[in-house]
Amino acid sequence: MKSEISIKVTDKYKAEYAKGYPLITKEALENPEALQNEGSILKLTDKQGRFLAKGYYGLQNKGFGWILTHDESETIDQDFMERKLATAIGRRQAFYSNLETTAFRVFNGEGDGFGGLIIDYYAGFYLLSWYSEGVYTFKDEIIAALQNVTECKGIYQKKRFDTKGQYIEEDDFVTGERGEFPMIVKENGVNFAVYLNDGAMTGIFLDQRDVRNTIRQKYAKGKTVLNTFSYTGAFSVAASLGGAAKTTSVDLAKRSSSKTIEQFSVNGIDFETQDILVMDVFNYFKYAKRKELKFDVVILDPPSFARSKKYTFSTSKDYTNLMKEAIAITERNGVIVASTNSASFGMKKFKGFIDKAFKDLGKKYSIVEEFTLPSDFRVQKEFKEGDYLKVLFVKLG
Known part of the structure; x- marks a missing residue:
């Protein structure tokens, strides 16, 4: 039987937890020093000792644990x-x-x-x-x-x-x-090779299923497609199966090349007809401008934070500049698929990054598609941070 610790909640968070907010934060607790062993069941009360909720103590980047029930009689077993x-x-x-x-x-x-x-x-x-x-x-x-x-x-x-x-x-x-x-x-009839036994990643990000399908069904046919931060090339595979004239996949990780070749191959696509490049995406933007390359579709799905020898990228600080780089090599009337999985800001702020990039360059645009998490990635309405995915299909004017 797990130990149960009684923890008092500040008045500010008392109301939040009553509304169903699930994250237990340090700021919400009157006596966080009472927390010792992770996995302990926490009985949250107000300052007068009245029951609010039960959860568990578990440190992760978001907070101190999670609320599991508002029923005092319910056992976490x-x-x-x-x-x-x-x-x-x-x-x-x-x-x-x-x-x-x-x-x-x-x-x-x-x-x-x-x-x-x-x-x-x-x-x-x-x-x-x-x-x-x-x-x-x-x-x-x-x-x-x-x-x-x-x-x-x-x-x-x-x-x-x-x-x-x-x-x-x-x-x-x-x-x-x-x-x-x-x-x-x-995934929607497309094959993907995955590994459940090979490090932190499996080879595919399941949250982008609807976006890949949309690229394949509506935006790829006859188009040249640039997939930046391409990982295992899943977007490139979707575009190729959608009839893209050619795909170019760019990622700094050395493994990205063999992984992308594998994803093309399990779908019967000749990878030698596609461009697969292992290089820093920012260096590729410079190369593309120098060679006057332009693409009909550019996919931008960077990690929230990334560091290479020359560059440090943070979504919240650098997405506008990344967008400007993409705009410079996108054809007139082309489409940029702008994506982020950062939970530190919402869709409104993300749209602001896009808007600033176009305004700074004096160019026009329209948002033609908008995606958040697919239906299997269930989100609690009281915890908006849980709906982290933001994807915009941006058409250049």
């Missing part, structure tokens, strides 16, 4: 987790029955009622991501609960924490049968 998982799986039944898409999110942290835990489905296998030591203390109960409420070929995990609260790249086979990698999953 395996039965509790089975109820949460069964509800989440029930919400995704349309995905389970879709043979054209065999990789999707099953449990999206606080959006499904248990912050710090992510569960993704890959063609019969489940991948659990733990975001704090605190949530990891629930591992045995959560895995048993998952096995009780659904059929699993096998379960893998990724621990995205260390004792200092930083992210680390680690993964592990947990139980069931081991997968054969690369594992081929489908």
